[in-house]
Amino acid sequence: MVQSRGNWSGTLGFVLAAMGSAVGLGNIWRFSYITGENGGAAFILVYVGCVAAVGIPLLIAELLIGRRTQRNVVGALSTLRPGSVWPITGWLGVATGFFILSYYSVVGGWVLDYVLLSGLDSFSGQSAPAIGDLFDSLRLSGPRQVFWHAVFMVLTIWFVSHGVTRGIELANRVMMPTLLLLLVFLLVYACTTGGAAQGIAFLMTPDWSKIGPQTMLQAIGQAFFSIGVGMGVMITYGSYLGRQTSLPRAALIVAGCDTGVAILAGFMIFPLVFTFALQPDAGPALIFKTLPVAFGRLPFGNLLAVLFFLLLTFAALSSAISMLEVVVAYFVDERGWSRVAASWIIGGVIFALGIPSALEGGVFDFINITTSDYMLPGGGLLIAIFAGWSLTHQERQAEVPASDLRPVLYLGWVLLLRFVAPIAVTIILLQSIGLF
Numbered sequence: 072m073v074q075s076r077g078n079w080s081g082t083l084g085f086v087l088a089a090m091g092s093a094v095g096l097g098n099i100w101r102f103s104y105i106t107g108e109n110g111g112a113a114f115i116l117v118y119v120g121c122v123a124a125v126g127i128p129l130l131i132a133e134l135l136i137g138r139r140t141q142r143n144v145v146g147a148l149s150t151l152r153p154g155s156v157w158p159i160t161g162w163l164g165v166a167t168g169f170f171i172l173s174y175y176s177v178v179g180g181w182v183l184d185y186v187l188l189s190g191l192d193s194f195s196g197q198s199a200p201a202i203g204d205l206f207d208s209l210r211l212s213g214p215r216q217v218f219w220h221a222v223f224m225v226l227t228i229w230f231v232s233h234g235v236t237r238g239i240e241l242a243n244r245v246m247m248p249t250l251l252l253l254l255v256f257l258l259v260y261a262c263t264t265g266g267a268a269q270g271i272a273f274l275m276t277p278d279w280s281k282i283g284p285q286t287m288l289q290a291i292g293q294a295f296f297s298i299g300v301g302m303g304v305m306i307t308y309g310s311y312l313g314r315q316t317s318l319p320r321a322a323l324i325v326a327g328c329d330t331g332v333a334i335l336a337g338f339m340i341f342p343l344v345f346t347f348a349l350q351p352d353a354g355p356a357l358i359f360k361t362l363p364v365a366f367g368r369l370p371f372g373n374l375l376a377v378l379f380f381l382l383l384t385f386a387a388l389s390s391a392i393s394m395l396e397v398v399v400a401y402f403v404d405e406r407g408w409s410r411v412a413a414s415w416i417i418g419g420v421i422f423a424l425g426i427p428s429a430l431e432g433g434v435f436d437f438i439n440i441t442t443s444d445y446m447l448p449g450g451g452l453l454i455a456i457f458a459g460w461s462l463t464h465q466e467r468q469a470e471v472p473a474s475d476l477r478p479v480l481y482l483g484w485v486l487l488l489r490f491v492a493p494i495a496v497t498i499i500l501l502q503s504i505g506l507f
Contacts, residue, residue, distance in 0.1 A: 076141070076403065077235030082316045084240045085308065086324055088393075091243035092304050093329035094250065095390030096178060097297040099383060100358045102333040103340050105289055107351035110281030111273040111341075115334060117282065118290040122330055125495050126294040128487040129451055130305055130322040132458035135470040137309025138318070143400035144303030147310065152461065160453040161401075164303025167446040168397035169417075171302065173425035174438045175394065176227070179387040180219030180429070181359065182380055184209055189376035194367030199360075202367060206359040216429035224422040227391040231399055232414035235311050239392055246385040253382040254332065258339040260375065266345030273351060274337050288502050291495050296443060298329055301451030304393045307400045317475040319484075343369075358383070395421070444503035452496040459488035 079085040106114050140147040145161030152158075188194070194202055209215060230242040261267065295301055309318075343365040344351050350361065366376040395418060402413040428435040458467070467485070476484065 076311065076400075078311045078313060079240060080236055081313070082321065084236070084244070085312050085316060086321060086328075087243040087247045088240050089305065089308055089321070089325045090247050090328050091239075091389030092308065092393030093298050093325055093390075094247070094332050094386055095297070095299075096175070096182075096383065096387050097293065097390075098329065098333040099336040099340075099386055100178075101296065102293060103337055104357040105293055106274070106337055107341070107344075107357065108281075109286045109289065110278035111351070112275050113277035113279050113282045114286060114290065115274065115337070116277060117286060118293060119330060121287075121290045121294040121495075122298070122326055124487060125291055125492045126298045126300060127322055127326045128484055128492055129300040129455055129458075130298055130326055131318050131471065131484065132454055132488060133300055133303070133305035134309035134312065134318045134322060135462075135467065136454075136458065137306040138312045138314075139466065139470050141310050143310065143404045144306045144397060145401050146404045147306055148457070151466070157453075157457055157461065160450065160457060161303060161306075163446060163450050163453070164301070164306070165398055165401050167302035167442055167450055168304065168394040169421060170424070170438055170446070171442045172227075172391055172394040172398075173421050174428040174435050174442075175387070175391060176223045176422070176425050177216060177220050177429045177435065179223035179384070179391060180216055180221075181206075181209060182383045182387055183219045183222055184215065185359065185363075186377060186380045186384060189366070189373055189380055192373040194363045194376060195372060197364075197367050199364045202363045203356075203360045205363070206356070210432065213430040217426055220425055220429050221422060223388070223391070224418055224425070226388060227395050228414050228418035230388075230392050231395045231418070232411045234410055239396060242392060243389055246389050250382055250385040250389075251332070253378050253385075254335055254339065257375065257379060257382070258335055261339045261342040264342050264346040264369075266347070267342040269345040270340075270342035271338065273341050273345070274334075288499055291499055292443070292448070295447055295451055295496075295499075297333065298326055299390070299393065301447040301449075301454065302394070303397050303450070307397050308393065310400070318471055319476045319480075445500065448496045448499045448503070452493055452500070455488050455492040455496065459485060459490075459493070 079088065136147050136151065140150040142150055144164040145158055148157045148161045188205065193205060230238045232238065299305065340357070340362065341351055343362060347365050347368055349364060362379070363376065366372040366379070369375060395414070398417050399410065399413045402408040402417060403410055428438055471481065473481070
């Protein structure tokens with residue numbers, strides 16, 4: 072079965088694929104505007120703490136479950152605890168990936184549209200209201216959004232249909248290094264602009280006055296959204312992982328790179344924002360309305376805009392591939408479908424489900440809130456409880472031996488899984504339903 076499912080070619084292939092899953096629009100789009108709204112450096116410090124206390128422990132747990140069973144998220148929990156209610160957690164992961172991808176692909180389509188707008192030099196010489204109207208016209212055009220949504224989904228399906236090594240891993244071996252090169256190039260350029268000092272100071276000087284309970288909740292939620300725990304992606308990716316890989320080390324590399332990309336993106340974005348006296352707390356419009364104003368005023372701004380939105384495209388596509396793989400792996404493992412058939416059929420259904428999100432903003436917001444605020448944290452809570460309380464010491468140590476994690480660190484990891492992560496995620500869920 073393992074051979075028919077496919078495996079990563081090695082640790083590097085897995086790390087690049089896992090990075091591709093983790094490094095998405097959440098790192099560049101969501102992280103940037105949340106940081107701008109919550110005190111810059113202060114939020115970054117809180118966020119890093121949340122990644123260490125909640126994100127990394129859950130990431131190790133998901134990789135452990137996947138590698139131990141060599142199965143998809145539903146099959147993994149069915150194998151470890153047959154006849155129990157735990158496979159429901161796997162079903163929740165499949166459903167979460169399914170629904171998130173339906174609207175995430177629409178956002179990916181916006182990014183593709185902006186690659187074209189950048190190539191056509193649509194921002195040069197335009198006022199801020201005119202550039203804002205470009206995005207508003209895209210959001211009001213159903214056929215245009217559906218078209219780009221379709222293009223984005225076809226790209227995602229194509230890579231997943233070609234398998235673990237020749238599709239998913241190959242895509243990330245190309246996209247991840249390219250993304251990092253583009254990010255570094257844009258970062259160096261941004262640091263030469265007039266607002267570089269102010270932008271860097273914003274990200275290096277904590278403004279603790281903006282930190283409150285809501286900030287903590289946003290930081291934990293961002294850690295979930297960015298790393299991708301809670302929907303079975305890392306269980307699925309871990310199931311293709313060989314025994315030679317240290318799970319704690321791999322988790323640290325993936326989470327560290329994911330966080331590093333988000334912070335570097337901030338150092339690239341905010342110098343441009345301050346150079347032209349734009350608003351760092353512009354919210355979700357920061358990428359599509361605020362930054363294009365800067366690109367429109369910079370020398371070679373259209374080229375920089377093309378590179379920036381290509382960077383966003385690679386980030387969005389690599390994450391979308393992982394979400395589709397969660398669902399496809401279930402049908403390949405449990406239903407015996409061929410990978411090609413599963414990819415195109417399930418991808419087609421997800422595309423159809425995403426059409427209402429492209430046509431109606433209310434549907435988009437409903438699916439976004441339902442998945443991000445309820446389903447994703449709910450999945451993370453159940454995984455934390457399962458790994459911390461249901462898995463035995465022997466089962467955990469079979470995949471995370473003392474040679475990979477010293478006894479003191481192992482104990483700390485288990486305590487975080489058993490107490491810190493469940494409490495933190497429960498607070499997120501209670502806040503989502505209005506109790507905080």
